[in-house]
Amino acid sequence: MAKEKASGRQGIQKFGNFLSSMVLPNIGAFIAWGLITALFIPDGWWPNKAIAELVGPMVNYLLPLLIGFSGGKIVHGHRGGVVGAIATMGVIVGSDVPMFLGAMIMGPLAGYLMKKFDALIEGKIKSGLEMLVNNFSAGILGGILAVIGLKGVGPVMAALNNTLASAVDWIVNANLLPSFRKPTFGRWC
Template sequence: MRVQKFGTFLSSMIMPNIGALIAWGLITALFIPAGLVPKYFPSLTGFSEYVATMVSPMVTYLLPILIAYTGGKLIYEHRGGVVGATATMGVIMGTSAEIFIGEEGGSPMFLGAMIMGPLAAWSMKKLDGIWDGKIKPGFEMLVNNFSAGIFAGIAAIASMFLLTPVMKAI
């Protein structure tokens, strides 16, 4: 029962983003150098090369961040989604940054997003619970926004150094 519930939770992060995955797949199939447009319409090579520049950023950044947002939203609504997506940027850049220091890396962080999005949202929910009902009226929005921003930044840095090595090992 627990395994089924966990599997349902994981699929709940992916299913709402199927449209984005399909869009990426179509752009890839049509416009990469081995795609249909360059193969059958050589006169559109320049156009195809330009459109194909979206392929790598979509799989590296857009899709993992959408997954992380969805996972965070499942845990703590919109606030959890924002914090989860922001925190996931750390694990994405943790693998991407390795390219610049001479190690291999830069792989799409779907699994990292599926871990960090919900984890950051759950942590933010617990953090908010500490001062729930203790903030003076009129300061709620200020405290909520600053706490989310500060926590998301810390979580992004933490995921860069703590979760990235785990994801590399996996």
């Protein structure tokens, strides 16, 4: 029983590390977005309408694309990252909310599928055609995954996001938020 509990915890930690490895390399971009937002939006410290125009595109496009690229890159190097970014673009366009979760799904999925395809064709492509096959296969797979993200994953993720947002609103409005805090076991904990 204790061994199962430890392995379950290790699995959760491994999954958490995988997710954080998609975000942490891009912290600089998150910081830049946060600073621009805090400084230049209408309620910011130094409101500037022209500079504030960066906020929306950064949160809707730049940050999810970086996460999708990083997720694909973790699974299958730069090539997986490129296909991950293409696939992430589909979920971005398929939703009207920032697609961080969609990027964390589509990026690694695209990298994994590209890795499997590359393993399938390894050693079967004639010399001189590798670059052509590699580029077209990445483009075709990325395009297919972008359409799947646009038509399927993006709307599902948007619906999930709306459901979770409604649940949080309900919890806050029902004054249940204090029941979710970490219990303390003494004055100094």
